[in-house]
Amino acid sequence: MSPTCKLTYFDAMGIGEPIRFLLCYGKIQFEDIRFDFEKWPSMKPSTPYGKVPLLEIDGKKMHQSAAICRYLGKKLGLAGANDWESAQIDMAVDTITDLRLKVTEYYWEPEETTKQKKKETLLNETLPFYMEKLDALVKENGGYLVAGKLSWGDFFFAGVSDYMDCVVQFDITKDHPNLAALKKKIRELPAIKEWISKRPKTTL
Known part of the structure; x- marks a missing residue:
């Protein structure tokens, strides 16, 4: 069964796109939650450190785009061999x-x-x-x-x-x-x- 996965980011490519690429490559089904830039001020206080993207996977929440990509890279066999x-x-x-x-x-x-x-x-x-x-x-x-x-x-x-x-x-x-x-x-x-x-x- 595919993990329950949600990606929250602006309605943009930005630093959310590498995460989307990796999720698609790994055939990990995900909910692509997007919001307009105008809504960000009201959403910002509810996010860790006031930043997105946020990835929720199997109930665990992650932030920081590079950390998320590194995590997915390891899961998908795309990390370093050493x-x-x-x-x-x-x-x-x-x-x-x-x-x-x-x-x-x-x-x-x-x-x-x-x-x-x-x-x-x-x-x-x-x-x-x-x-x-x-x-x-x-x-x-x-x-x-x-x-x-x-x-x-x-x-x-x-x-x-x-x-x-x-x-x-x-x-x-x-x-x-x-x-x-x-x-x-x-x-x-x-x-x-x-x-x-x-x-x-x-x-x-």
């Missing part, structure tokens, strides 16, 4: 998170002049820096982030990159062939391809 491989996945995911936070910081900047400056820095410095290094990492590891094989870190990258594409309004992997190939590889997995074909259309 402590070193696991650490390498964590390093890659933390690096992707560093980039994602810079993208988010730009997107939510309320002051227009400051936002334009952040956009210039993001497009001309931050994205090229991280993407070049991540692209080289994937090339070094035979088409994956770690150890030449599929890991939960690859799903994390593919899911989060969908969100980052929406923010900057272009495919962030377009000039980085190894990352582009990895993203395509994940998106063409049958379970992920099916999810993408039916997931709600969102702006983030």
